[in-house]
Amino acid sequence: MPKSLFRLAVLAATIAPLLSWSARAEVVIGVDISSTGPAAAIGIQTNNAIRLWPATLGGEPARYIVLDDGTDVSRAVKNFRKLTSEDKVDAIVGPNITASALAGLDVLAETGTPMVALAASAVIVEPADDPKRRWAFKMPQNDSLMASALVQDMRSKGIKNVAFIGFADSYGDSWLAEFSKAANGDPKIVAQERFQRTDASVMGQALKAIAAKPDAVLIAGSGTPAALPQKTLLERGYKGLIYQTHGIGTLEFLQVGGKDVNGTLFPTGPGVVARELPDSNPVKSVAVAFADKYEAQYGPNSLTQFAGDAYGAWMLLDSAVGRALKTGAKPGTPAFRTALRDALESTTNLIVPNGVLNITKSDHQGFDERARVMGVIRDGRFSYAQ
Known part of the structure; x- marks a missing residue:
């Protein structure tokens, strides 16, 4: 083989893997949850909902990498680093606890990776213009x-x-x-x-x-x-x-x-008591649809706030990924992660099991009063109070 052709062949062999990585055909989402440890009850409900996530996001094939942090902050950070540096995920869902979400903010900022946290505290996303929190979003109500x-x-x-x-x-x-x-x-x-x-x-x-x-x-x-x-x-x-x-x-x-x-x-969140909601509730139809799907798999009265949040995270990403792809950016690239972050930040009137999301530059949570109802425990189950 002529030297010039040999050099081209070597160059092609070197570049091909890089091209396939940068133009990845699937969206990859990393998940960090507490399946063990003190918050295991929350993590298990989260994982149940994740098992119901469709195999696509924004119409593209999706792959989900789920890791357990054991309700340990340092382990959660290690998971964040693995997911971003080794697995090159396009976004992270989780963690379940506030301390772990806060500890992961540095990793998000360093790698330019959006996170949809499943922990509750507003300090995860406020102030939204903070350089670290620029990449942080969350599902649970503030x-x-x-x-x-x-x-x-x-x-x-x-x-x-x-x-x-x-x-x-x-x-x-x-x-x-x-x-x-x-x-x-x-x-x-x-x-x-x-x-x-x-x-x-x-x-x-x-x-x-x-x-x-x-x-x-x-x-x-x-x-x-x-x-x-x-x-x-x-x-x-x-x-x-x-x-x-x-x-x-x-x-x-x-x-x-x-x-x-x-x-x-x-x-x-209204999703927990979906079937008892008045018909006038704007979330009811979506909440009931998810309740039917979840309880068909896990049994009657098995739905929880945390399961609704986890499925809502998929719905949010599904919407945002579809809009990010329209920019021309490809999954697996920094450009796509940035486009996905921007799309998350421009989510409008998206109904999920626990509310209606309107996410903006100043509000990375996005729920209003439609995301809450009062509940009461009756006969050992979560019920609608008002």
Whole structure:
């Protein structure tokens, strides 16, 4: 073979893999969830919904790489680095907890990779013009939206004093701040107690809360650990109303709480109580369609807030990927990740199981009041309250 042709053959062999990578035919999404560890109940519900994700995004073939972070922040960051550097994902869905989402922001900024978090706190996406948070979006409703729903319900019931028992972490911090802001002294917070997700007892916190003689107690926790303060309050004779956050939305919470959590009031995404919603609710048809799909696979009354958020993440990406592809950018390239980020940021009137999304440059969450209803636990299941 002539030398000139040999050089061309070598060059073609070298460039071909690069061309195939840069013009990848499939969209690749990395997923980081807590399938094990303290937040496993949330991660399992998330994973159930992910198994229902269609095999396409924006009409193109899609591949999903799902990793477990064990509810460990450092492991979540390692997963982020693997997904971005080795797997070259176009976007990341997850994590389930706020601390892990915050820890991953540096990786997003370094690699220019959009994230759709499945954790609740607004600090993940606010302020949206922060260079790190420019790449961060999230599905769960901001705590401020849910806190105002609680305050409205408390006021309608004539509640004047509230005791607060929350996680001693960013979740509890956010809820205390947002509830205090929404209440503005009406109702008044008469006790503030904290506990760890892994605590085996909260007797001291419960006794202090009861001693403040509140009309109601707000427990700001998520998953099964949120049941412990409620059970302890009842054991010590508390008779008032108990409110929880939308973080309780797992079947395991119902199982662990048993009869002690009946009557619990909580804000929730409409998808959790889809079939009980009034027909006038703008989310009902989409929420019911997802409930039918989910419960056909996992059984009656198995749908949770976290499953709805995870499926909503696919719907959001499906919409955004379709619009990003129209720019001409190809999956697997930095240009496509940027186009996808821009498309996520321009999502308009997208109905997902837990609300209607309108994402903008200043709001990387995008829900309004249509994304919340009040729920109540009746006979061991999540039900619609109003």
